[in-house]
Structures are given as C-alpha cells and as structure tokens.
Amino acid sequence: MNDIRHISTDELTEFLVQEGEQKFRAKQVYEWLWKRGAGTFAEMTNLSAALRQKLAENFTFQHTEIAAKAVSTDGTQKFIFRLHDGAQVEGVLIPSGGRVTACISSQVGCALHCAFCATGTMGFIRNLHFSEIFDQFMLMDRQARFAYDQNITNIVYMGMGEPLLNYEQVMESVRRITSPAGPGLSPARITLSTVGIVNGIRRLADDGFKPEVAISLHCADELKRRARMPVTEHQPLSQLREALAYLHEKSGKRITIEYLMLKDWNDSVEDARKLFRFCTAFPVKINLIEYNATDSGFQPSPEANMQRFIDFLESKNMIVNVRHSRGKDIDAACGQLVRSANQRP
Numbered sequence: 001m002n003d004i005r006h007i008s009t010d011e012l013t014e015f016l017v018q019e020g021e022q023k024f025r026a027k028q029v030y031e032w033l034w035k036r037g038a039g040t041f042a043e044m045t046n047l048s049a050a051l052r053q054k055l056a057e058n059f060t061f062q063h064t065e066i067a068a069k070a071v072s073t074d075g076t077q078k079f080i081f082r083l084h085d086g087a088q089v090e091g092v093l094i095p096s097g098g099r100v101t102a103c104i105s106s107q108v109g110c111a112l113h114c115a116f117c118a119t120g121t122m123g124f125i126r127n128l129h130f131s132e133i134f135d136q137f138m139l140m141d142r143q144a145r146f147a148y149d150q151n152i153t154n155i156v157y158m159g160m161g162e163p164l165l166n167y168e169q170v171m172e173s174v175r176r177i178t179s180p181a182g183p184g185l186s187p188a189r190i191t192l193s194t195v196g197i198v199n200g201i202r203r204l205a206d207d208g209f210k211p212e213v214a215i216s217l218h219c220a221d222e223l224k225r226r227a228r229m230p231v232t233e234h235q236p237l238s239q240l241r242e243a244l245a246y247l248h249e250k251s252g253k254r255i256t257i258e259y260l261m262l263k264d265w266n267d268s269v270e271d272a273r274k275l276f277r278f279c280t281a282f283p284v285k286i287n288l289i290e291y292n293a294t295d296s297g298f299q300p301s302p303e304a305n306m307q308r309f310i311d312f313l314e315s316k317n318m319i320v321n322v323r324h325s326r327g328k329d330i331d332a333a334c335g336q337l338v339r340s341a342n343q344r345p
C-alpha cells in the first residue's frame, strides 16, 4: 500500500472521486496531512467514519517519531527521530531572542566526510523523503509550543546530511513547509546550508529558490580545504565562487558564509585575507562559528586568534557575526550530530 503522503494531490482527488466523495474532501485530507500534521486517519475528525475507513484500507502512514530528547542548560533541545524503517536522524530546537530555530536533517548520515564533523563519520545511509523532513519540522513545532510557548520561527537545513545531494526531496519539503495551504512559513525564514555543491547552487539559482543560502566554506585556501573536506576536490573554490556570483545575480541574495574557527588551521590573518578575496564577487555576511571539540582532533580557535581574524575582516568593511554554539552539553551543537554505529537500522 502507498503512504498517503507519497501521492500527489491529483491522485488523492482522483481516488476520492472514484470512491464517490466530493472533490473538496481532498482539500480537507491535504490539510490534515500538511497543515495539522496528522499521523493517523482516526484524527481526521471532519471526515465521515466510512471515509476514514476507506482511507485506512487503501493507504498507510510511514511514521516518524521522537525516540529520545535531551534538554540543554541553555534551553536548546536535541531530538532523535526514529523513521519508519528504524533509521535515525537528529534535529535541534534553539530558542534565542524571541526566535525558535529548528535545525533539521536532510539525509541519514552523510557521504562527505568533512574532517571536523561527527556526522561524516557515520557514512551515508540514505536520503530522507520530503515527508520525513516535514515530520521533523512538525514534531519539533509541537515541542516548541510546549517548551517555549511559541511556534518555530526559523528553519536551518543544517542537521545531518548535505541538502543539495538530496535536491528534489529537500525542495519539496521547502514547498510543503512554505505552502499557504500548509504551515505557511515564510521562505525568508528558511536557510539551506551547503558545503558548496556547485551544480546544486546553480540549480537553486535557475529554479528561483526563495530561502536563504549559507555556504559551509570553513577555509578559503584550496589545498587546505580539499585535505579536510574531500568533496571539494571536485568543487574547486574558483567554480564555487562563480556559482555563488551566479546565484547572487539571479536572486539578488546576500550569501551567508559559515566559517568554523579551528585553531591553527584556518584562523590566521592570512586565512582571513583569503576569505576576503573569495568574497569579493558577491555580497556576503560572514558567520564565524565557535567550534565544539569532537573526536576530530581539531581545537577551537583561541580568543586572540579570533579577534585578529575579525579585526582584519572588519577593516575590509565585511559584515561579521560570531556564532556561539548552543547545546554543547547535549552534543547538539554544530558538527556534533551523529548516531553511533549500534544505533543504525
């Protein structure tokens, strides 16, 4: 049997009409699925019992559930989601200054093996379906109302996985989350974070992608970056720069550059100079991210190095923000999301 969320609205309408129902029932079912986040047919109380029965006989629900939750002393919450096949991904809720940001995953594991990222050690297990990405949002939205008395205000595709290597499903999840017939979150409140998949960035530009785009650059020196981020061997900085200039040209967007500050690897003034040169082809905002030590062997950049780095960039009139990681005590901070081998399906 098909999962009801894997069929199109047209297919749903056709099924209902064939069953002798009126077309407007499709809208009601859609709302239950994509606005209210129903997980069972029994919840669809404005449908007749007979229709609910018919739906249950013809379709299934592939459930996503919260398998575990940890709450940080700073209010950040980390969730482990169990997917229908037993695979697990993680998501994080970050309350801050009137906002609640949800960090969501796009793949189970990740194939890209960035040296400073715990997720990369898992390897790639599978892509998430758009309904599984949507589920993370809906489940955390309920938790946000309960914990902080407010809905999720922002989403970052910055959890497990490389979103541009699961392009179709990620795009569909964005469409569902921003749809006025669904949760209706503004695209301006969504950020897709990529390690810099050149073809994917060009595709975003050509597809008129509305949300914000952040690049996990972390280093603007070709050889150093390639050594620690193996995928970049086929995504050289020159091509990435051109793709970002193209994205800016098509969308008018300011690009966010994410830069993990790692001691003695990418935190010298010379590194800042290279970063500045990389960023001259399009407007940027630079987020310097405090690193959380995992087993990677990297250490966080000392305060003095960080300040010299910031001073250089500011002397070039660049917009620089420092991001202090949240949820460190529960391994929810950037680069800490990982399911260990014995937790895999």
Ligand code: SF4
Pocket: 110, 111, 112, 113, 114, 117, 118, 119, 120, 121, 159, 160, 161, 162, 195, 216
């Ligand atoms: S930083 Fe992102 S792309 Fe790199 S291994 Fe981690 S999840 Fe994958």
